Amino acid sequence: MGITSTILRSRIIQKPYQLFHYYFLLEKSPNSTLSDLQFDTNISISINKFKNHTWTIKEVCHYGFLSSIILFVFIIFPASFLTKIPILASFILCFLIPLTSQFFVHALPIFTWLALFFSAGKIPTEWKPAISVKVLPAMETILYGDNLSNVLATITTPLLDILAWLPYGILHFSAPFVVAIFIFLFAPPTSLRSFGFAFGYMNLLGVLTQILFPAAAPWYKNLYDLQPANYTMKGSPGGLGRIDELLGFDMYTTAFSTSPVIFGAFPSLHSGCAIMDVFFLCWLFPKYKYVWWSYGTYLWWSTMYLTHHYFIDLIGGAILSLIVFEYTKYNHLPIVDANKFCRWSYSEVSKINVALIDPLSSNYINIPNDIEMQSSSQSQFDDNVTRFVNYPYLQQQPSIVPPTLQSQQQAEEFEMSSMAIPRSRQSSRSYLGTMAHGSSLNLPAHNEEDDEEDDDKHEEIVHEDNSSLENSATPSVFEDDHVRQISSATSTTSLDELDTTASIPPITSTKKNR
Amino acid sequence: MALSTSLNRILPQRFMGVIPLFIGIEIILGIAILNKAGGIYGILSIFTGHPINFWQWLYNVLSIFTLPFYISALINLKTRPKNARKMSLASIIYTIDTIIGLLYTIYFIYFWFSSEDVKSNSLDYAKRAVGNDYAADQDYGLPVTTTSKTTTPDLSSQSASLVRELYVTFATTIAITAIRIYFNLVFVSFTKALLKQDLSDRKYNERLTGDDDDEVEILGATGILAGVHRFIYDLERRSKDYLNVLFN
Numbered sequence: 015m016g017i018t019s020t021i022l023r024s025r026i027i028q029k030p031y032q033l034f035h036y037y038f039l040l041e042k043s044p045n046s047t048l049s050d051l052q053f054d055t056n057i058s059i060s061i062n063k064f065k066n067h068t069w070t071i072k073e074v075c076h077y078g079f080l081s082s083i084i085l086f087v088f089i090i091f092p093a094s095f096l097t098k099i100p101i102l103a104s105f106i107l108c109f110l111i112p113l114t115s116q117f118f119v120h121a122l123p124i125f126t127w128l129a130l131f132f133s134a135g136k137i138p139t140e141w142k143p144a145i146s147v148k149v150l151p152a153m154e155t156i157l158y159g160d161n162l163s164n165v166l167a168t169i170t171t172p173l174l175d176i177l178a179w180l181p182y183g184i185l186h187f188s189a190p191f192v193v194a195i196f197i198f199l200f201a202p203p204t205s206l207r208s209f210g211f212a213f214g215y216m217n218l219l220g221v222l223t224q225i226l227f228p229a230a231a232p233w234y235k236n237l238y239d240l241q242p243a244n245y246t247m248k249g250s251p252g253g254l255g256r257i258d259e260l261l262g263f264d265m266y267t268t269a270f271s272t273s274p275v276i277f278g279a280f281p282s283l284h285s286g287c288a289i290m291d292v293f294f295l296c297w298l299f300p301k302y303k304y305v306w307w308s309y310g311t312y313l314w315w316s317t318m319y320l321t322h323h324y325f326i327d328l329i330g331g332a333i334l335s336l337i338v339f340e341y342t343k344y345n346h347l348p349i350v351d352a353n354k355f356c357r358w359s360y361s362e363v364s365k366i367n368v369a370l371i372d373p374l375s376s377n378y379i380n381i382p383n384d385i386e387m388q389s390s391s392q393s394q395f396d397d398n399v400t401r402f403v404n405y406p407y408l409q410q411q412p413s414i415v416p417p418t419l420q421s422q423q424q425a426e427e428f429e430m431s432s433m434a435i436p437r438s439r440q441s442s443r444s445y446l447g448t449m450a451h452g453s454s455l456n457l458p459a460h461n462e463e464d465d466e467e468d469d470d471k472h473e474e475i476v477h478e479d480n481s482s483l484e485n486s487a488t489p490s491v492f493e494d495d496h497v498r499q500i501s502s503a504t505s506t507t508s509l510d511e512l513d514t515t516a517s518i519p520p521i522t523s524t525k526k527n528r
Numbered sequence: 529m530a531l532s533t534s535l536n537r538i539l540p541q542r543f544m545g546v547i548p549l550f551i552g553i554e555i556i557l558g559i560a561i562l563n564k565a566g567g568i569y570g571i572l573s574i575f576t577g578h579p580i581n582f583w584q585w586l587y588n589v590l591s592i593f594t595l596p597f598y599i600s601a602l603i604n605l606k607t608r609p610k611n612a613r614k615m616s617l618a619s620i621i622y623t624i625d626t627i628i629g630l631l632y633t634i635y636f637i638y639f640w641f642s643s644e645d646v647k648s649n650s651l652d653y654a655k656r657a658v659g660n661d662y663a664a665d666q667d668y669g670l671p672v673t674t675t676s677k678t679t680t681p682d683l684s685s686q687s688a689s690l691v692r693e694l695y696v697t698f699a700t701t702i703a704i705t706a707i708r709i710y711f712n713l714v715f716v717s718f719t720k721a722l723l724k725q726d727l728s729d730r731k732y733n734e735r736l737t738g739d740d741d742d743e744v745e746i747l748g749a750t751g752i753l754a755g756v757h758r759f760i761y762d763l764e765r766r767s768k769d770y771l772n773v774l775f776n
Contacts, residue, residue: 144688152697155640156633157704158566159584166569168576242687289562311565318569325566336558340551372548373606374721 038199042358049203049358054112061110080126083218087129090136120207123214131221135274145243145277147230154324162325163232163318170253170319172260178316179257183266186284186313193291201298202348202360209294212342216286216335223330224278231279232321249276253320281330282323288313289335297343298350344368535775539717540710549718550605553615556711557602560622564598567591587632590625597621610742612726613764616771619719626712633705720775723768727776 021027042049088098105125108114118125154161190213198206230243233252251258254266288310295306317323348363369377543552570588573580580588601618604611688696746754746761 139686142686144692145686146688146693146696148693149688149696149700152640152693153700156636156697156701157563158570159587159632159636159639160570160573160578160580162566162569165573165576165578165580168573168578242684244683244686246683311568314565315569325569329562329566332562333559336555336562340555340558344551368548368551371606372550373608373611374549374718374725378608 038356038358040358041354041356043361046361048361048363052112052116056112057107057110059112060115077122080122083126083130087133090138091133092136120210121214122210123218124210125214127214127218127221130218130225132274134221134225134278137225139245142245143226143228145228145230145245147234147238147240147243150229150279150324150326151232151235151240154326158325161232161235163321163323166315166318167232167253167321170256172256174319175253175256175260178253178319180316181288181309181313182284182316182320182322183254183257185309186287189291189309190287193294196298197294198357200356201350202354202363203357204346204348204363205298208342208346208348211346212294212335212338213287213290216290216338217283219338220281220283220286220331220334221275221278223281223334224275224283227280228277229279230277231327232318232324236321243277245277247276249273252322254322279323280327281334282317282327283331284317284323285314285328286331286335289332290339293335293339297347535716535720538713539720540714541717543714549714549721552714553605553718554602556715557598557605557618559711560598560625561595561602564591564595567595583632583635590628594621594625609726609729612722613761613768615719615722616767617760617764619715619771620767622715623712626708629708630705633701637701719771723772723775726768727772 088102091098105118108118151161154163194206194209197209230240231252233250234240234243237250248271251266251270254270258264258267292306292310296303299306314325314328317328318325344366346365348365351360354360369375370379372378541549543549543555567588567590570580570584571592597618598621601611601614604614742761746757749757
């Protein structure tokens, strides 16, 4: 106990926590529970919710599809039922405990993909379709004029090998986790569910295609020159074999030789994952879209250079990602507000209203490019205003100095003073203040006291949305009540709304009921 | 105009029957952009020394040429009234691209079966088969001279036969061509609706005398880049005027 206490009080733990608290948690509106996580461990809560849940057709399709694949894996996996049943039971337990279910339910497509991928090698050979070795190079030449993998792998050097290895062998495996962390920290609450849905389904559909349409990769053409293949053949690390030679140990050769899906060239899930990462990063940080797309094109080059995929495989993976992302964007993803700093800055979640952004619709509202850019330009304007206007609120800010340079007590004082007004709202408030004091816009003067008085009146509830698969807007079948409890938008939100609506028409369908 | 009437009959009003056209255009342009990126990798053959003929080189150059127009159209898809001229030019380029793409598909089919496929079939199977634990299907390639010692009927059945490979290749080519033509129709349908709406907006809003906010900026700028912008802007305006005449 003493050791635990010492560790918790140590600077290594305290400093990151203080920084996290300062930069993220202080953003949270006092009355908002939207960004909160579940820490309950009572299984009966989940069981009751499950019993009382009203199932939609999309939910039935979603869970039915995933369950049938898990059942298939459960049956074909060559292990004793005495081993498999406890594993499945512990998996189900994680779905029942509210603390873990908030992650597990939304990661179900990812778990299903992983289960299918690692069991694919155990599918009886007689069930598998015949392997194509010529279709992909033929289609590549017919559609793109040449074998682009051959084009790029004509010259190989150790430097190019390393440059290709970094995105393909290192970044590819870590990027989804980094993107997930970014989404959790900086995107509106519920966004990570959408990422889990999109990422999982893209990979799952990709692996299903690979199993149903087994095809050989470019390394096969280089080794066997398009001669007939069979399932007893081993895989090849392709160009990554040169990395093993360069590093002096077996990092990829064994892994690729015994891969569960050796003839799974089409579609490329390396491409699919990278492009999905790019889509989500462009959605969350549109300002750096050139950086994200550079990563995508870099990974494409490395994949072809290492002879792991034809270009048509990369296109297949990317198109799969595009379609799944488009579905997710219009059905699940909340809207990013560029004026909000992080997850804890949000006190309500809005989704895209297709009717209002359809340029052919009579309800269309003209937004330059997209809402993120609009918000971004608004934010820039706000920044300019605050830079040149001596707004009293900014003068009252006691501490721009991080708590790392202050004592604990000072940090707590800062917390008290800044609790009422998160940083992400400061610029918009200054803008409002300026306008209210002296501009031609007659915005209602809205101050902190008014905010507090209005808190009760403006208590808002995000209602359950049964219109989709609901691993995004509605957390899951186990979380209805939690969603109903999600409160949002105290009066501080009203200020933001005023700020936003003063210049931007309401293009979103906010999920709230006043 | 006769073209307009006949067009109306075949133009889809929704993407895949249920999805709003603009989402369909997002997907179509997204797929087009991803596809055209292939030109960049293809043109790298200049540096890698991989041999390509003039027609392959031209195909890669054309792919790179179309890329900025598609990207610009996608970025401005939902920005009225700018999107009318952007989509008009992109629509014309997409249609020309479809026609050129079809011709190239025919040429590349000939190219594959006349050189690449023959090249792979004519290799000495026996030399490559020894030491590899796969089997050569006797039905697979025409010039099969021998089979591996490990050949068994069971293993050979695990590989797609030549007929099956040919069937899948042709079926996929036809399916992709059909999808490409459908995408083109969706593109034209969306542009037509957009232009109709643009005309209507101008009719009821006389303030919209110019094309959009970009006009003053583009026409007033100087320099080489500004010249390129002006040229493209002029192309977009002409495309829009041309399609307005064609559709009405």
